[in-house]
Amino acid sequence: MRKLLAALLVFIVIGSTALASQTIQPASLKLDKMERFEQVRDINEVIAEQDQLCKRAIAQYENEDYTPLAEPVHYSILWLGYTDVYYGDLRFQMTDFDKEYLTAVTLNFEKSVERITDHNLDISIDLRFISDTRALTKDDYGQWLYLAKDTVRTDIDKYLSSKGYDTVLTTVQTDGWENYQRNVNIPGYDVHYVILGLETAGITDDIGYSTFLLGEPIEGTYPLQDPEIPSLYATAIAVHEWMHQLEPLGTLLGIEYPNTHAYVGEKEFPGYSAFEADKNNYDFFEFYELVLQGKLPYNDHGTIKHVGVYPEMWPLVKHNALSLGDYAIVNAKGEYLAPLLAWTNLTLSREMHLWHLKDANDNRVIFESCDYPEYRIDLENAWDAEGNNVNIQVDTGYIEAQSWFVTLNQDDSSCIRTAYGSGRALSIDTIGGEATIRFTYGEPRDSQKWYFFRAKQ
Template identity: 25%
Template sequence: MAQKIKGTLISIIILCLITISFPIQGIQAATTQDDYYAELSKIAKQVENEDHTPLASKVTWKFKWLVFTDVTFNQENATPEHRTLDKNDQLYAKVVADDFKKSLEAANPNILVDIDLEIYTTPIQVTTSNNDFILHESQIADVLEAKVPYGAYDSIFALSDSLGGGGVTKATYYSDITRGAAYSGVGLSKLYVNNYPAHSTDRKIEYSTDIALHEFCHQMQMAGLIDSYPDVHGSTTYGYTNDPKNGWMQFYLDYLTGNVKDPTSGKLIGVYPEMWRLTPRYLQEITPEIRGATWIFKPAGAANQLIDGLDKMYISIDYKNAYNSPWFDIYFQAGTEKIDPTKIKTDNTDILQVLNFDGGVARTKITGAGETKLHFETKDASSTYTKTVVVYDEKGAMEAVNTLFESNDTTKSIKNETNQQTIDAAQKLVDFLPASLATKPQQAIDKAQKELDAKKVAKPVFPVVKADNKTILIKGAPNAEITLTLADKTKVTKTANTAGEATFPVSNLKAGDTITAIQTVAGVTSEAATTIVQASALTAPTIDKYVVGDNYVTGQAPANAKKVSLYKDGKIVRNAVVNEDGTYSIWGKDALTAAGQTFEVYSIDAAGTIGNKATAAVQAKTTDITSKPTVDGYVLGSSYITGTVGANTKKIALYTNDQLIRYGAVNEDGTYKIWGKDALTKAGQTFEIRPVDAKGIEGQKAIATVKYATTVTIDDYYLKTAYVTGTASEGTKRIALIINNEIVRYGAVAADGTYKVYASDFLLTANQSFQVVPYDDSNFAGAAKESIVKTKTVPTKLGAPTIDNYKLGTSYVTGTTVTGTKRVALYTNDALVRYAAVAEDGTYKIWGKDALTAVSQAFEIHPYDANSLEGIAATSTVK
């Protein structure tokens, strides 16, 4: 609901009507969703660091300013007020627009303000509350639809005659009314001017510009990109005073550049440079379906926190919310209805457990320390909102760090029993701490690690040891004493050379044996290095000749091989068991599809140890087929695919998604037809026709695409009609309007197959030709349909209707009409109030109570036929 908020400017009262809601427009692709969160992350970092670095490139904000020169405000409990703007007022509106542009661009050097100012001279009437002379979006919806293309602007300002004040509506709140832009109604005021209609000589900005900046601050605030903004109505809270000549300009410009100082935190707050990048037009492109995730009920009375822009969320393991409960709650401002509650999950329930999802709130419970991800998937599985959650244990981390040191005091040296394992355990806990808590414990761990490194000797290093090794070369420190311990506990000690190497003769090693080694330097002995003896490598298998299209790769495996493994492009394809006679056969047809392709076969022993590989290449088949087939155009829903083949083709094969569907015969004249209706089910789907010779070898394939046979009709279009209308065949997703061989606009196709495309701004003359072209969901165009702009032959006018006596306060105006009347319109004060349908018996009733409010007020009933041609009007007065 809208609510009225009053802010005082010294002796002037500005009435600011604010409509607050969450955006309803959702987008779409995963790439734009990533852009959305990346932009929020940039903004969060810039605000956190109070970084006012200007944008690297210019960003354009597009404004539409509509100046209404003739408005009648029909007040609820007061007489109508007729307000007009003369030629000087219109000149002054341009001065205010220029003032607004210069103010914003001067404060933000990389912002370009593009204002499309239009003077709207057609008289309008609006219904309003008493003394509210600001134009609200619902009052001028028809004008906005006619004058503002959807998505073309970031902000709309509607100006009318008023002493001051304004109102604001968030972008996309009324996406059809405000055309996807933010909206503000602003009063064009003559207060404090001394050089009218030119710019005042004693002010930096006009009073009306001050109002416009105030409303624009509200528009920027409603983007909701950060947790909190300065209070637009609380300038004095931040130490600002009203300038008699320039109002609150300095506060608004500081607001719009992120330079308002918060008296509580001392930080600079407001609209930072990166926030300007997210214009309403850009936000509509990148905004994901699920967004506005907020951490609510934070402990200790802390404010709710937007988390979309956070890389990670940090929560204490002993977390309690504002109500001293262990529940960690996330609320979604938009997309709640699209979330599938059954698919909300965490990667690790030992860290975070999902309890329920109700009323847009996901309730979870902390179960342990660590890092996990929390996933919210949409019901149609088209996208997933994911947030990383880190549960930290500050107390446990500090205890683990302290126990590394003597007397648990980090200022002392580490204990004798402190080793790498205890340091690593402490480091793991500290890694989970947020940066604000991690500094001191990390410094202590770094100190412990440095002391341990100074005391310890590194482990010696083993090579790969196999069962048939006769020696083992171990590397350690120069001149170190290296001791090797074999599986049977035999120990051998040698002194390393100056390169740190020692060679140990060995025999009778067995696969699976564990052997260890330590080294001693200056009386300090290292921890033990360990390795496991591996089986001796098997020799490579042999590979028989493999030709494209063969089912199996075959060959001979070496002795002791139990399996073979087929590899392609360095990745395993599959394994196969070796036969008792040492031969093998492994399926390769699906992976080895092209002549010249290389592949490998490895032998594997009983322990699973991979031996040496053999490499081969796929051999080409030769075919007698001389050319690839042709494919006639295939339209979705057709029974057969047809075409012709080259010489020596004996049959053809239909493939889709690299899978054989069926074979088809070739006729004596070289033509073919093959059933495809069951396999080719979607426009845009690709398929292949492969020729096959008498030896079963495939020739060069032909690739084709399924097309949609979309058709379209066009209803008669008459000059000055708003829309081109008609019907489209099944499968048509949108319609293109083409004038002079150029697409000027698209229109959607409704569920019932009808369409309408706005055209009155392009089709301006009788007999002007135009086309409409249907497109399916794969963007394939159907046959164009052409028509011309017609003019209606004016038939005999309908006779005037009758009007029953209408008394003040009666709900409906009633009466009868002549034959052929399809609807009637109520007019008063030369303005259309509304339409109403005519009943089958020729009677009508049309709501008039809200428009006919005074005795003797004149009004008219206008009749219209089926072609919307107006007949003779009847006139009456309120009794």
């Protein structure tokens, strides 16, 4: 095996895993302690373990098999209630009653979803109230206001650092007599409204995120009578926005999966029947329940298929369920595969950079930057052509353009190949140079060879 990575590991213990003999300080990663690395000779062995999760889920879907999980999936939600938010001169606050109501909503969410999913989910919710003032953001396409994930990222990270959560929900309150009195004479009131609910990050993102308006309870529904019955309207909104986070299951598994708005029916979502809002003010919970049980009928040209979340899909919705770990990816010269964020380019660097690898099913891998987790390696314009550029982009939804095969070479290096039929390999010639895809023509060139070193936990 050729000598590698003077810049990464000047020390390598030769073996099947080639563990580093001492710790290294990654140059571009902000860590509290130094990391150790192990060489992964064939990344496909790691991928195969994660792929089994997808295969079991697909098998249940294809066979319409509802066998429950042997053990429930433990699913942890960080729920942040913001008691003081503003937009311009408009200021909205939660009252003590609002806090009590939101507490009931979280209980209603937890118990009703556990029941609906036949207890394949074991949900725990940590509700935290944030009294620090936070700004609302106006939607680019209209007059709606919402609490943006970037605005509260510091709050989220503070809690994520102490406990591993699977998703984040946030709630604000703009309704109520006190908010009306405070804002009625301020310009913009009755013009800018907080959106009922919005999901901006799902299960394939660094952390799921949904935000919604608490509103006021409908008469006769509060106090909460039975936590397992989703009788609070705010519970329906929260479940709706959370369900949006699950929609990438369809792309991940390559299956039919319903949009959370498919209750409007055939006109907008072919194959789906329309649902009416429930008479008991539960919004469209009849529809939600069928989706969360994998039992929503979908008419596929006359054949009825039941779609939604099957039991074996629940392990896939956990945060980092398909994580393969964090890796330094280097060439034979010890140069690192790295992003150049200013131009969203992919290049080589002398400075270490780590990539978070995710299983994309069917032996494919998504490469996300650890320093810039919203960016991933992307084939420009999804164009599988000789010499086309490879860049970094946000999640575009084009899974073929943003997932890659990794193949092992005879000399124990690897190629990173497109998910398309050509199998062209990622190629970078020089530090600062452009990344392209090119045929290997037999033995790959050095510019197409990569070595994977995984950061140990």
